Amino acid sequence: MDRVPASFAVPKASDSRPPPHGRRGILARLHARYFASLWDTVVTLVIGLPLLLMAWFFLKWALVDAVWVAPEGKACQLASGACWAVVAEKYRVILFGTYPFEEQWRGFVTIALWIGWGIASGWRRVPLAARLWGWLVVAVVTVVLMRGGVFGLSLVSTDEWGGLPLTFLVFAGTVAGGVPLAVLLALGRRSDLPIISGLCVAVIEGVRGIPLLVVLFFAALILPLFLPPQLNIDKLLRAEIGMIIFFAAYAAEVIRGGLQAIPAGQEEAAKALGMPYWTRMRKIVLPQALSVALPALFNDIIRAFKNTTFFSILGLFDVLGATKAALQDPVWVRYGLEGYLFVFMVYLVFCLGLTFHGREMEKNAWRRLGRGEA
């Protein structure tokens, strides 16, 4: 019979074990990530090999066998790869829509301005106020430049606007008009006054329950019937109103979530100091609520950018609408896939840029509130 030890305590510390080997280095990491066990190795091979094969076929199609320049599309008919010449041929229509050809330098300037300020204001040290004022200046310059009629620029009516500048303007207008409306709706929904909160609930839930396309059709087709004939709002602006209302209904719920996250004591303290309602909201509640809501709000903002494509269904020439029009050309209609892949990449780049911008703003917001890492 074994003797039961009186104590389980270890009499002396055991020798230290050698450090686990192979934690460092690229091979070790590859091993840990892809070949850690027999199962992992099998999975990596079973998935990896077909994937490599597919990637090879795709690259062969997209790069090796691709045609980059083909006047009149001749070279493309013989090629077995992608015909990127369609982009080279049509990029002006895709980027500027039906904007007059000899005035398209204005479109170039606009795009450069937006991308430039987008990157510059993405820099963390730019204060929020400078950022917003900067965007306002960019937007005003864009409208003046695109419309013309001053400084010796020829007048271009909004019917002829198109492409990326239009997409940018629609997007900026949606956010600039939608966020204030969303704040009002969110505050209204939380109000103690039953009629105000009831109206806000009806608007928010009603709009959220129907597709954006229906809202846009209401704005484009029905709104003119309900307004006196003298008040003639152009189609672009009507559609924009639809976009703003749809965006605001979603953003209002996000902001309401932010408002609920702020402890009631904050507002009560402000009340005790004698601040009137709007001062309380402006100085105490909203800055905190918006900071809390910012990540979710940015999801809505990115969705608003993606939703600008809905304009193409109304027959307006945003980037997607312009691309559709460009690909009507019988010479190039067979290369639609390449055309849409290009458009896909354009949107992808801007959406990722917006995501990045949102993260930077989030960090900034927390720093301004004195929380989070400085």
Next chain:
Amino acid sequence: MRGIAWQVLLLAAVIGTIAWMGVNAMRALDERGMTSGLDFLFSGTSFPLGEGFFSFTQGETYLRAFLVGIGNTVVLSFLGIVSATVLGGAIGIARLSQNGLISGVAGGYVLLFRNSPQLVQIVFWYTFFTLLPAPRGSWEFGLGIFASNRGLTLPAPDRIDVFLWCLLAFAVGVVTSLIAGRIADHRRRRTGQRRRWAFWARVLPPLGFPLVLWALFGAPATWSVPELAGFNFRGGVILSPEFLAIYFGLTFYIAAFIAEIVRGGLRSVEDGQMEASKAIGLGGADMYRKVIVPQALRAIIPPLSAQYVSLLKNSSLAVAVGYPDLFSVSNTLLTYSGRTIEVLSIMALVYLTISLFVGALSNLANHYVQIPER
């Protein structure tokens, strides 16, 4: 007191605006010689609709056209929801994999499909399917599956109606088995006895119901396999490029969002839960079934149902490819009937009703998984 004054003022303003718009609309309709009312619903149509799940022939009433549109939207959305849930769930789990390749591929998928507009994806798929070779040069995958510019052919049972009824019986069987299992569990917990029928009550209904129904229909077992005949295919079913484009567009886009929700939900369960359940000897599948998934579901269901509603509403993008869903049918109807206000209002009400219904279902599901509190 001031609150009441404000509310009365707001209410008066809203009612006033609505009345003013109403007067404007009456005048506008009068001037254009347009009539109003819902009588058009019962008159015959002078146009056909595209190919959908429900057949429609020229001359049937407007009302029936509406119903066909609603039916197509519901079936399309249901199929989209099922496939997006399966695909999104799989990708969400894959993103948490230890294997770098699996998580990497899943991450790449989410990045690409979440950061580009759904409409661009739908148009891309449509272009892809319409640019496939003609039936004679179609891609053959065996078993009668062909991909061509006519769409995708699939083998189908000769008696497809019987097949669908059996599918429904299977669904009823699954629900029955779940309820039976619940009753058996409850009995066992109360009495400590394991009922002999418990096992069979769980297994039999999902298998038995469809089989019995199939036998009642005379057990038709012949399949129709598509084959190339001249310039087209004969036999089986064919999914049109329009359907495939909208179906793929809805599924792949929403799946990327569902993947993020599932990943977030699983990550929201603390590691301690897993460790604790292993410590009490509950490992493997039971750990997931009893500990992890029930807790993850609490974080998953609310945003998941929002995605379902989103899929449902964005099925209206079918209009971009000409699939006869509710939106594109309504679009046709308002062109032919001239009753813009009526048609758009009916459509909006239907979407609103379906969205609210899905929302109510999700509230029910949410209630079911929440922590029971007193």
